[in-house]
Amino acid sequence: MFDFRQNADAHQILRRDSETLLPVYARYPVVMDHGEGVHLFDTSGNRYLDLMGGLGVNALGHAHPRMVQAMADQAGKLVHLSPQYASRYPGELAERLCALSGLKGVFYSTGGSEAVEGALKLARTHARQNFTHSKHGIVALRNSYHGRTYGSLSVTGQEKYRLDFGPGLPHVSFVDRDNLEQLRAAVTDGTAAILIEPILGEGGVHPISDVFLAEARALADQHQALLIFDEIQCGLGRTGEWFAYTRSGVQPDALILGKPLGGGIPLSALLVNEKLFNAFGLAKHGSTLGGSPLACRLGLEFLQTVEDEDLLARVADSGAYLMEQLRQLASSISIGVEARGRGLLLGMEITEPARPIAEAALAQGLLVNVVQGNVLRFLPSFLLQRKDIDVAMKVITGIMNPNPSGTSFHDAGHVLSKGMSASEPISQSALEPASV
Ligand SMILES: Cc1ncc(COP(=O)(O)O)c(C=O)c1O
Numbered sequence: 235m236f237d238f239r240q241n242a243d244a245h246q247i248l249r250r251d252s253e254t255l256l257p258v259y260a261r262y263p264v265v266m267d268h269g270e271g272v273h274l275f276d277t278s279g280n281r282y283l284d285l286m287g288g289l290g291v292n293a294l295g296h297a298h299p300r301m302v303q304a305m306a307d308q309a310g311k312l313v314h315l316s317p318q319y320a321s322r323y324p325g326e327l328a329e330r331l332c333a334l335s336g337l338k339g340v341f342y343s344t345g346g347s348e349a350v351e352g353a354l355k356l357a358r359t360h361a362r363q364n365f366t367h368s369k370h371g372i373v374a375l376r377n378s379y380h381g382r383t384y385g386s387l388s389v390t391g392q393e394k395y396r397l398d399f400g401p402g403l404p405h406v407s408f409v410d411r412d413n414l415e416q417l418r419a420a421v422t423d424g425t426a427a428i429l430i431e432p433i434l435g436e437g438g439v440h441p442i443s444d445v446f447l448a449e450a451r452a453l454a455d456q457h458q459a460l461l462i463f464d465e466i467q468c469g470l471g472r473t474g475e476w477f478a479y480t481r482s483g484v485q486p487d488a489l490i491l492g493k494p495l496g497g498g499i500p501l502s503a504l505l506v507n508e509k510l511f512n513a514f515g516l517a518k519h520g521s522t523l524g525g526s527p528l529a530c531r532l533g534l535e536f537l538q539t540v541e542d543e544d545l546l547a548r549v550a551d552s553g554a555y556l557m558e559q560l561r562q563l564a565s566s567i568s569i570g571v572e573a574r575g576r577g578l579l580l581g582m583e584i585t586e587p588a589r590p591i592a593e594a595a596l597a598q599g600l601l602v603n604v605v606q607g608n609v610l611r612f613l614p615s616f617l618l619q620r621k622d623i624d625v626a627m628k629v630i631t632g633i634m635n636p637n638p639s640g641t642s643f644h645d646a647g648h649v650l651s652k653g654m655s656a657s658e659p660i661s662q663s664a665l666e667p668a669s670v
Pocket of ligand 1: 382
C-alpha cells in the first residue's frame with residue numbers, strides 16, 4: 235500500500251490546491267510528478283499503472299518519444315500563429331482526417347465542448363440558409379455527454395449537469411439510446427440535427443446499436459436534418475478502428491473529434507461533408523487558439539504513430555482481453571452487473587458506489603476512473619499490453635473479490651482503511667460527479 239501522506243511536499247501541494255482551485259473535481263489524494271508509457275509516478279516515486287489515461291487523452295501513454303521529439307522541435311519553431319496565416323501542419327492534418335473519415339473539411343478548436351458548439355452553430359446556420367428559420371431542433375440522446383459550455387451542456391442528456399445552470403438552449407429534445415420509436419417521434423421537419431455519441435462514454439459506457447445509427451441516418455435524410463457524431467471520446471482509434479461508427483456503415487454529415495488528437499496539447503476538430511464545407515462562410519466562426527501549428531503537428535505525429543506501431547490492432551487485442559476478464563469478474567461477484575464497451579473504452583457496472591474501489595486501487599498502484607457513480611471506466615493508453623492487464627485485474631479482483639468464496643467488496647469492507655485513512659479526506663462523496 236502506498237501512503238501518499240508521508241510526503242510533506244505532496245501534502246502541501248494538495249493543501250494549496252484545495253485552497254486555490256475551485257473544488258469542481260472529486261480529486262484523489264495523490265500528486266503526480268511524471269509519466270512514462272502506461273505508468274505515472276507520484277512525487278514519492280510510487281509507480282501507478284494508468285488505466286484512466288487522462289480521461290482518454292493519453293492514447294500514446296506518457297512522454298512517448300515521438301511526441302516528445304515533435305513537441306520539442308515544433309516548440310522551437312512555431313507554437314501559435316494567428317489563424318489568418320497559413321503554416322504547414324493544419325492542412326496536412328485536415329487532409330489525413332478527411333482521408334480517414336471520408337469527410338471533406340475541418341474546423342479546429344481547442345477542447346471537445348468548443349467543437350460541439352461549432353457543430354451546433356453549423357447545424358443551425360445550415361438550416362437557416364437552406365430551409366426555414368423555424369428549423370432549429372436538436373435531437374440528442376438521454377444519458378449522453380457533450381461538454382460543459384452552454385450549447386454542449388444543453389444537448390447533454392443528463393439533467394444533473396444542466397440543473398443548476400438553466401435555462402439552456404431551447405428546442406433540444408432527448409431520446410433513449412436504441413429506442414427507435416422515440417427517435418422516429420422526435421425527428422421532424424423542424425429538426426436541424428441529430429447528435430449522437432456512438433458509444434456513450436461518460437453516460438456509463440453504452441455502445442449504440444448499428445440499427446439505431448442507421449435509423450438516425452434515414453430520419454436525417456428524410457427530414458433534411460444533419461447527422462452529427464460526437465466521437466470525442468470513442469474516436470481516433472479508441473475502439474480498435476479509427477472511428478466507432480465505421481463498422482456500422484453509417485456516414486455522418488459531421489464528426490467531432492478531440493481528446494487524444496493533440497497528444498495533450500488542446501486540439502479538437504469538427505469535420506464536415508462536402509455540402510457543409512461553406513456553411514460557416516467568412517468570419518462566421520472562429521477560435522484564436524484552435525489548430526495551432528504545434529497542436530496540428532502533434533496531431534499528425536499521433537496519427538502516424540498509431541499507424542506505424544500498428545496500434546489499432548493492439549487496441550483490438552488488448553481491449554478484447556480486458557473485456558473478457560472484466561466479464562468474468564462481473565459474473566463471479568455478487569455486486570457485478572456487467573462489463574461492456576468496445577476496444578479500450580470499457581466499463582464495468584456494479585451495484586454499489588465504485589469510488590471506494592478506485593481509491594483502493596490507487597492505494598495499490600492502479601488508476602481507474604468512475605462514471606455514473608457505479609461504473610468503473612477504463613480508458614487506458616493504446617500501448618497497454620496483456621501483461622499490464624494481468625497486473626490490473628489482479629488488483630481489481632483482489633479488491634472486489636478478496637475472498638473468492640463469494641464475499642463482496644462491501645461485505646469484506648475496507649481495503650481502503652489501510653492505505654487511504656487520510657486525516658483529511660479529499661473526496662466527501664462516494665460519487666464522482668465531475669469525472670468525464
Ligand atoms: C463525448 C464527449 N463529448 C464532449 C466532451 C467534452 O470535451 P471537453 O471536456 O474537452 O470539453 C467529452 C469529454 O469527456 C466527451 O466525452
